[in-house]
Amino acid sequence: MGKGTRAKDLKTRLGILLHKTELGHKIGSSSKLQLNSRRRDSSQEVLEWRESFDQLLKSKSGVNAFHTFLKTEFSEENLDFWLACEDFKKTRSKTKLASKANRIFEEFVQSEAPREVNIDHETREITRKNLSGATSTCFNEAQAKTRTLMEKDSYPRFLKSASYQDMTKQATSHSTSKQSHT
Numbered sequence: 001m002g003k004g005t006r007a008k009d010l011k012t013r014l015g016i017l018l019h020k021t022e023l024g025h026k027i028g029s030s031s032k033l034q035l036n037s038r039r040r041d042s043s044q045e046v047l048e049w050r051e052s053f054d055q056l057l058k059s060k061s062g063v064n065a066f067h068t069f070l071k072t073e074f075s076e077e078n079l080d081f082w083l084a085c086e087d088f089k090k091t092r093s094k095t096k097l098a099s100k101a102n103r104i105f106e107e108f109v110q111s112e113a114p115r116e117v118n119i120d121h122e123t124r125e126i127t128r129k130n131l132s133g134a135t136s137t138c139f140n141e142a143q144a145k146t147r148t149l150m151e152k153d154s155y156p157r158f159l160k161s162a163s164y165q166d167m168t169k170q171a172t173s174h175s176t177s178k179q180s181h182t
Contacts, residue, residue, distance in 0.1 A: 043171035050159050050168070053151040065167065069158045077115035078146050078154065081108040085143040089136045101134040109142055119145050 049056040049065075056062040063079070070076040084104050091097045108117050109127050119127075119142050130138035158164055 046167050046171040049164075053147075053155045056155065056158075065164065066155075066158055069161055069163060070154060073154070073157070075154060077108060078117055078150050080115065081117045081146055082143055082150070084108065085139045088139060091136065094134075097136065098134045101131050101138055104139065105131055109139075117142070117146050118149060 045059055045061065049059065049062045056066055063083070067076055067079055070079055081104070084107075088097075088100050088104060091100055105113075105127065107113055108115050109119070109124060110116075111124065123142050123145055127139060127142045
């Protein structure tokens with residue numbers, strides 16, 4: 001087992017231990033907490049999240065619900081990276097752009113990064129080269145690959161999750177009860 005593989009294995013094991021008690025409390029009650037906080041969100045919005053991954057990403061509460069779900073799977077780094085890239089694109093100062101680019105690269109992209117996202121070696125190297133002249137587009141390829149991974153992998157599991165199923169049931173019953181009261 002190589003040094004990198006052992007480090008990742010240790011990181012995973014520590015993550016499981018650190019989150020085990022937190023999950024014990026959250027898994028059973030997370031859907032109720034999410035449902036209560038969602039009462040102010042439109043029922044329609046919750047139902048729209050299943051229409052497309054873009055609909056989910058456009059919704060602040062959708063991103064929050066998806067992030068909560070990803071935490072239970074220990075894979076929130078993908079969404080965190082995507083969100084960091086979205087924020088990075090809004091940076092106008094060249095100085096801040098360069099420092100943010102390095103911070104994002106070190107946290108998510110470089111090999112053995114603390115929150116390394118799952119991208120291929122070629123994309124990692126292209127991104128590394130893009131850092132030399134950091135522009136608002138230097139993470140575009142890595143961000144697109146991470147987005148595709150979430151859309152094809154995590155998003156379908158989110159839609160099938162108990163917490164999202166509970167949210168849709170409540171949204172459906174809420175819109176049905178609204179209609180019967182009018």
